[in-house]
Amino acid sequence: MTGKQKLLIIIGIVALICWTIFWRYDYIKDPATKKGGDLYKTVVQRGYIIVGVKTDTKPFGFIDESGKNAGFDVDIAHYIAKEILHDPEKVKFVAVKDTDRFVLLNNCKVDMVIATMTITPKRQIFADFSNAYYITGQSLLVNNGSKIRSLGDLSNKNVGVIYGSTAEDTIKFLLPTAHVLGYRSYEDAYKALKNGTVLGITSDDAILRVYSLKDSSVKLLPKHYSRDSYGIAFRRGGESDYLLDVVNNVISDMDNRGVFIQLRHKWDLDS
Numbered sequence: 001m002t003g004k005q006k007l008l009i010i011i012g013i014v015a016l017i018c019w020t021i022f023w024r025y026d027y028i029k030d031p032a033t034k035k036g037g038d039l040y041k042t043v044v045q046r047g048y049i050i051v052g053v054k055t056d057t058k059p060f061g062f063i064d065e066s067g068k069n070a071g072f073d074v075d076i077a078h079y080i081a082k083e084i085l086h087d088p089e090k091v092k093f094v095a096v097k098d099t100d101r102f103v104l105l106n107n108c109k110v111d112m113v114i115a116t117m118t119i120t121p122k123r124q125i126f127a128d129f130s131n132a133y134y135i136t137g138q139s140l141l142v143n144n145g146s147k148i149r150s151l152g153d154l155s156n157k158n159v160g161v162i163y164g165s166t167a168e169d170t171i172k173f174l175l176p177t178a179h180v181l182g183y184r185s186y187e188d189a190y191k192a193l194k195n196g197t198v199l200g201i202t203s204d205d206a207i208l209r210v211y212s213l214k215d216s217s218v219k220l221l222p223k224h225y226s227r228d229s230y231g232i233a234f235r236r237g238g239e240s241d242y243l244l245d246v247v248n249n250v251i252s253d254m255d256n257r258g259v260f261i262q263l264r265h266k267w268d269l270d271s
């Protein structure tokens, strides 16, 4: 064996040792985040669930005045923790954006994502979804007095979407002539509407409605351009199967006990 070959073997062994130590450290640091195995058991052993939620999307996931995660999706996470771990507070929240929901899930940074996530056939390739827990549809928010009355009026005009949302795909499909401008957050898109950069924002009715309720200078057009069923996303590959079954049971219990009706009322989602 030449000296060069010996050196390569030594480098290989050192790299293997480093990788093993790093992997173990990552696992010990946050034992939630391990691929393979049974995620339900991991969650029970760990003693809390790690859930990806929105922090800028009222009334589903946002940060309240006291700095805590709050909203419809956040309440669902607390309910799941109560059912699985007998304590609604046994949840660690991780902030997600529309663009990184799958990245954080598939990089094992979260156990599940409860983040206004529409179940679509394309997304079902990358994640497993729970049964639907909320139904909405894509609509259009415009300034009051605007000449825009429907999506069709936005041909060759600027319209705002949130990067990575289903609305981004839908408008590009329904109206390829629209100039679609992507924003990282609803606040940024809303500012663009107010300062005239875009003539409308298109997204889920349930999310945009908050803006029309708090600001009488904007209005939500009544037409829906899609049917969006929100589901909880899990990593594919078998590890989440049992946890997903458990969560589906929790969702049916919540439905049967009228909890979703209470939550819709609490978060003003029925008006």
Ligand code: GLU
Binding pocket: 054, 057, 098, 115, 116, 117, 118, 162, 164, 165, 166, 167, 203, 204, 207, 228
């Ligand atoms: N429901 C849409 C989606 O999953 C929009 C969600 C959002 O922007 O918060 O892409």
